[in-house]
Amino acid sequence: MSTNLSVNLDLIRKYNVAGPRYTSYPTALQFTEEFDRKDIETQIDENNKEATPLSLYFHLPFCETLCWFCGCTTVISSDHSRTDPYLDHLEKEMQITSPLINKEREVIQMHFGGGSPNYLSPAQIRRLGKNIHENFHFAPDAELSVELDPRRLTKDHIDAFNEMGINRASIGIQDFNPKVQEAVNRIQPKEVSDQAIAWIREAGYQSLNIDLIYGLPYQTAESFQETLNLALESKPDRFAIFSYAHVPWMKPAQKLFKVLPDPETKLEMLKRTIETLTSNGYTYIGMDHFAREDDELAIAQRKKTLQRNFQGYSTRGGADIYGFGMSSISQTNAHYRQNHKTLPSYYAAIEKGELPISKICTLTTDDFIRRETIMRLMCDLELNYQNLSHLLKIDFKDYFSNEIASFENEEADGLITSNSEGITVTDNGRLLIRNLAMRFDAYLNSSENRFSRTI
Numbered sequence: 001m002s003t004n005l006s007v008n009l010d011l012i013r014k015y016n017v018a019g020p021r022y023t024s025y026p027t028a029l030q031f032t033e034e035f036d037r038k039d040i041e042t043q044i045d046e047n048n049k050e051a052t053p054l055s056l057y058f059h060l061p062f063c064e065t066l067c068w069f070c071g072c073t074t075v076i077s078s079d080h081s082r083t084d085p086y087l088d089h090l091e092k093e094m095q096i097t098s099p100l101i102n103k104e105r106e107v108i109q110m111h112f113g114g115g116s117p118n119y120l121s122p123a124q125i126r127r128l129g130k131n132i133h134e135n136f137h138f139a140p141d142a143e144l145s146v147e148l149d150p151r152r153l154t155k156d157h158i159d160a161f162n163e164m165g166i167n168r169a170s171i172g173i174q175d176f177n178p179k180v181q182e183a184v185n186r187i188q189p190k191e192v193s194d195q196a197i198a199w200i201r202e203a204g205y206q207s208l209n210i211d212l213i214y215g216l217p218y219q220t221a222e223s224f225q226e227t228l229n230l231a232l233e234s235k236p237d238r239f240a241i242f243s244y245a246h247v248p249w250m251k252p253a254q255k256l257f258k259v260l261p262d263p264e265t266k267l268e269m270l271k272r273t274i275e276t277l278t279s280n281g282y283t284y285i286g287m288d289h290f291a292r293e294d295d296e297l298a299i300a301q302r303k304k305t306l307q308r309n310f311q312g313y314s315t316r317g318g319a320d321i322y323g324f325g326m327s328s329i330s331q332t333n334a335h336y337r338q339n340h341k342t343l344p345s346y347y348a349a350i351e352k353g354e355l356p357i358s359k360i361c362t363l364t365t366d367d368f369i370r371r372e373t374i375m376r377l378m379c380d381l382e383l384n385y386q387n388l389s390h391l392l393k394i395d396f397k398d399y400f401s402n403e404i405a406s407f408e409n410e411e412a413d414g415l416i417t418s419n420s421e422g423i424t425v426t427d428n429g430r431l432l433i434r435n436l437a438m439r440f441d442a443y444l445n446s447s448e449n450r451f452s453r454t455i
């Protein structure tokens with residue numbers, strides 16, 4: 001059930017430090033370019049011995065203009081002729097990869113991210129859908145989702161995605177206020193967002209997510225509340241409400257922001273967001289995600305079947321992720337593999353007939369144990385020592401005795417409760433879940449300064 005959360009700002013102030021988002025553990029900072037190509041095929045071969053279902057990710061990086069806050073790996077271009085060569089290479093990548101994968105394995109999940117997947121024309125979307133279905137077969141109830149940019153969307157795009165089976169959409173709105181939109185180089189009148197939502201609803205998609213961002217130039221607690229109220233009128237099934245991550249050393253366009261809300265205003269926006277959404281029937285899942293009580297995400301959290309991966313929270317666990325396209329990441333049981341992050345290097349690898357992988361991470365037994373612990377904590381909001389001992393084949397309490405003992409302050413501050421059976425995250429603790437997860441991260445001291453702040 002959703003609970004109305006009242007947010008304690010003092011606690012957030014106290015614990016607000018830089019930290020990873022844990023869409024993977026170890027994080028991308030631990031990936032290495034040193035690996036033997038032959039090992040990759042061996043890894044995939046090993047992975048095929050168990051007929052685990054598949055989750056496919058396609059990175060479609062093109063956008064016409066850059067939103068200055070953007071942290072994604074994009075190709076900004078108004079030249080749409082660049083997309084056909086990209087689709088040619090995606091097709092070749094599937095042809096190189098799919099013969100390595102056991103044909104018995106069903107796709108239970110697929111996601112198109114970017115960039116803007118609807119930068120492609122409807123005809124190109126149909127072509128991509130056909131190629132994917134030629135290379136993989138899908139479970140009848142597969143969860144297929146797409147990120148859409150309402151500014152370039154047409155009804156024909158929605159129909160084209162629908163024809164390949166897409167049944168969930170996520171649309172970027174970020175903020176309705178024209179002054180904020182101008183300051184971030186993303187002009188998107190409300191009617192444009194409303195039209196996109198109407199088409200998605202008409203097409204019968206099972207779930208609609210709206211993305212908003214707080215912490216952008218000219219936002220105030222009041223103006224963001226207004227954005228939130230307008231977004232609520234559309235009754236989306238989910239919200240992803242991100243804290244703007246200011247990392248100009250990685251994303252130079254962010255240097256264009258001359259005014260940003262101060263940390264106190266940002267905290268007030270977060271407080272209002274959580275209080276507004278939880279009092280309007282949304283469950284706070286954790287990190288940046290909210291879902292209606294009857295949405296699969298909220299149900300999965302209650303049933304403790306929620307998962308966390310490169311796309312954030314997910315309801316389909318136990319699948320191996322195969323990523324396609326520039327910069328995408330694949331995840332099989334003990335390995336992460338990341339594709340080249342630029343078009344020329346991605347194209348060059350494919351043209352050599354190689355899997356276009358530039359970095360990998362092979363998990364040690366300790367990494368594996370810590371990954372499962374962090375993921376269970378972030379998804380279930382508890383750690384049950386007995387269950388985890390069984391799952392991880394260790395004496396959990398003994399293995400993590402230092403980490404468990406180190407939660408003294410968090411317990412005194414009411415972020416967790418604990419007893420001999422385990423740790424439970426409180427409502428206040430949900431907000432600071434990544435701080436709690438950080439306690440189990442063995443790599444943190446060396447990489448702490450590379451991350452944005454938790455809030």
Ligand code: SF4
Binds near residue numbers: 062
């Ligand atoms: S449309 Fe999305 S991916 Fe493209 S620049 Fe804007 S925020 Fe980034």
